Amino acid sequence: MSTEAHVGTFPAVDWEGGTFPYRVGHRKLGMWLFIVSDSLTFSALLIGYSYLRASNVWPTPFPFYPSIVFSSVMTFCLLSSSLTMVFGVSASSKGDKAKARKWILLTIFFGVAFIVLHLIEWRHLIEEGLRPFFLPEHWVQVFTTTEGVPPSPLFGATFFTITGLHMFHVASGAVYLGVVAARVKKLRHEDVEISGLYWHFVDLVWMFVFPLIYIMSVDVGGHLAR
Amino acid sequence: MDAHAHAEEHFAGSNRLFISIWVWLLGLTLIEIFLAYRPMPIHYMLVILLGLSIIKAALIMAYFMHLRFERLSLILTIVPMLVVCICLLFVFFPDSFRSAGLRYQFKESPPVAPAPVEEP
Numbered sequence: 072m073s074t075e076a077h078v079g080t081f082p083a084v085d086w087e088g089g090t091f092p093y094r095v096g097h098r099k100l101g102m103w104l105f106i107v108s109d110s111l112t113f114s115a116l117l118i119g120y121s122y123l124r125a126s127n128v129w130p131t132p133f134p135f136y137p138s139i140v141f142s143s144v145m146t147f148c149l150l151s152s153s154l155t156m157v158f159g160v161s162a163s164s165k166g167d168k169a170k171a172r173k174w175i176l177l178t179i180f181f182g183v184a185f186i187v188l189h190l191i192e193w194r195h196l197i198e199e200g201l202r203p204f205f206l207p208e209h210w211v212q213v214f215t216t217t218e219g220v221p222p223s224p225l226f227g228a229t230f231f232t233i234t235g236l237h238m239f240h241v242a243s244g245a246v247y248l249g250v251v252a253a254r255v256k257k258l259r260h261e262d263v264e265i266s267g268l269y270w271h272f273v274d275l276v277w278m279f280v281f282p283l284i285y286i287m288s289v290d291v292g293g294h295l296a297r
Numbered sequence: 298m299d300a301h302a303h304a305e306e307h308f309a310g311s312n313r314l315f316i317s318i319w320v321w322l323l324g325l326t327l328i329e330i331f332l333a334y335r336p337m338p339i340h341y342m343l344v345i346l347l348g349l350s351i352i353k354a355a356l357i358m359a360y361f362m363h364l365r366f367e368r369l370s371l372i373l374t375i376v377p378m379l380v381v382c383i384c385l386l387f388v389f390f391p392d393s394f395r396s397a398g399l400r401y402q403f404k405e406s407p408p409v410a411p412a413p414v415e416e417p
Binding site: 092093094095100103107110111114115118121122123125126127139143146147150151153154156157158160161163164165260264267268271272274275278279281282283286287289291 | 308310312315316319322323326329330332333334336339342343346347349350353354357358360361362363367368370371374375378379382383386387389390392393394396397
């Protein structure tokens, strides 16, 4: 008996999904599997960052303005973009493709706003002297411990790698959504939903990057401002 | 059954529900920012922030990514495997404390490299 014939006679109730045990198409399942693998990439990076942080003297250089204000507004942009994306998918499910396109374009706007704000924030740090393997001179003076142990120069490497990779995901997501918005009338609803899954994933990753990178590194005592 | 056709038939969750989830996510973010300026040991801060992040991630996955409305078999295929893999990544973490202990602790000033001994 061939495999196909065997599947054909297999009682659907055993899977409760017949030939679609997950009740999703293969594309959507593929996106879920991609999201799982990408989650592991970011998890590995964040755990690597935590490892370095726990084993070194780590600077906490972020002032309320501009770093925390900018990163908070960026968080607002991403959360709002997820909401507009859900509205887009919802409109698409009702067959209202024109409305879906408007919501997706608004999502792209929030995504681009996130990238612009993030680049401005990067520029602040680069102008201050932060590099992937060097800290600004005054950071070294301020954050060197009383025992004379200097802060780790890997702060810049972890910061630029993690936030840079995330920014790359946002940028590629904006391009992806641009293609979806342009072709929305030709695409099936499931394709719009799949692009939404990717966008929400980018938002989800930021929910870990923001507290671990920014909130945990706030210059509470204003040491750098003195 | 055609899965694509089925997907077009329904997309569970009302706009009101999604807006309330968005408000919750914003609220939890504000709590995180507030906590950043509260004096507390870094371990407590880390646990609270990670707890809030996991709640936010769960809300995004459940409602925005629609996982709550998917078939249980899909959820059981994706979520436990991911959680177990991430937990396994932590197997390296205790080594960071060992590494911190190995670091040379300067007492007064950094030591100076000894001058090379000249051959007679």
